[in-house]
Amino acid sequence: MVGAAGIEPVLTAISCGCDIALANKEALVAAGAIVMPAARAAGVRMLPVDSEHNALFQCLKASTSLREVRKVVLTASGGPFRSKTRDEMARATVEHALAHPTWQMGPKVTIDSASLMNKALELIEAHWLFGLESARLEAIVHPQSIVHGFVEYLDGSVLAQLSPPDMRTPIQQALCDPERFDGPSRKLDFHALRTLDFAPVDHDRFPAIALARRVIDAGGTAGAVFNAANEIAVEAFLERRIGFLEIAEVVRETLDAATVTPVQSLADVRAADQSARHCAREIILLRARSFGASASVSA
Numbered sequence: 001m002v003g004a005a006g007i008e009p010v011l012t013a014i015s016c017g018c019d020i021a022l023a024n025k026e027a028l029v030a031a032g033a034i035v036m037p038a039a040r041a042a043g044v045r046m047l048p049v050d051s052e053h054n055a056l057f058q059c060l061k062a063s064t065s066l067r068e069v070r071k072v073v074l075t076a077s078g079g080p081f082r083s084k085t086r087d088e089m090a091r092a093t094v095e096h097a098l099a100h101p102t103w104q105m106g107p108k109v110t111i112d113s114a115s116l117m118n119k120a121l122e123l124i125e126a127h128w129l130f131g132l133e134s135a136r137l138e139a140i141v142h143p144q145s146i147v148h149g150f151v152e153y154l155d156g157s158v159l160a161q162l163s164p165p166d167m168r169t170p171i172q173q174a175l176c177d178p179e180r181f182d183g184p185s186r187k188l189d190f191h192a193l194r195t196l197d198f199a200p201v202d203h204d205r206f207p208a209i210a211l212a213r214r215v216i217d218a219g220g221t222a223g224a225v226f227n228a229a230n231e232i233a234v235e236a237f238l239e240r241r242i243g244f245l246e247i248a249e250v251v252r253e254t255l256d257a258a259t260v261t262p263v264q265s266l267a268d269v270r271a272a273d274q275s276a277r278h279c280a281r282e283i284i285l286l287r288a289r290s291f292g293a294s295a296s297v298s299a
Helices: 005-015 026-042 051-062 086-090 092-097 105-115 117-130 168-176 208-218 224-240 246-257 265-296
Strands: 020-022 046-048 069-076 138-139 148-151 159-162
Touching: 005 026, 005 159, 005 168, 005 265, 020 086, 020 105, 020 148, 020 168, 026 092, 026 117, 026 224, 046 051, 046 117, 046 168, 051 069, 051 092, 051 148, 051 159, 051 168, 069 092, 069 117, 086 224, 105 117, 105 246, 117 138, 117 246, 138 208, 138 265, 159 265, 208 246, 224 246, 224 265, 246 265
Parallel strands: 020 046, 069 138
Antiparallel strands: 069 148, 148 159
């Protein structure tokens, strides 16, 4: 279940006393302030299914306290635009953005991956899952998608979780934790493993990461605004009403226009979500006219 639609089912499962194998990151991005306290009060375990958060979950088992953690690092494949220039990204079509080199996902998640909005959402999710502030959360580009996450401890030790890009691995780990069994996922072939490449995120081409830090630091309804604006912007891009780089711009402008308030109930999340969607649609309406005019000139 993609997007804010997953919030209520998660809260309902918590109220039933169910442990949660969580794949819907938006439930925490938009409503972490009520979901995590509800889980703690119910004695419910939140087991991350996203490959990156599942990696961090496994690596953090080596610590007795978060005070021992210097930082955690989520890896990103870089998507189809990892080596493209900003000008090339500005001209990118829907088809270009959907051509992910590593993962097979639905349209919304694939576009999020191409813009690194997916990684931005994951940083916010990690903030809620692990109780870490933005200064201890980082993202790095790793095109092979073999290392899914790092945890750096105060003594300089760095633990990483490695596995082939196969979602069956984190799903099985979450469902079976704390035990491990043989399973159907692909296994890492160390004889075929030659190089692992890493590179910093280019924040000029991928501004989503900086927006995520802004959201974490702002707290309150900022996550709901961020998530809602992104859902509307991705929808507009898939409908060819705005350009690819405008996705992040719409999200930023919606955040600029929003008044961030504390989250005390689901009603607060819903109100922020609806207000942000309305604002994002208004921003897109203005941008779509400009985008359509420029596309006509180019044609």
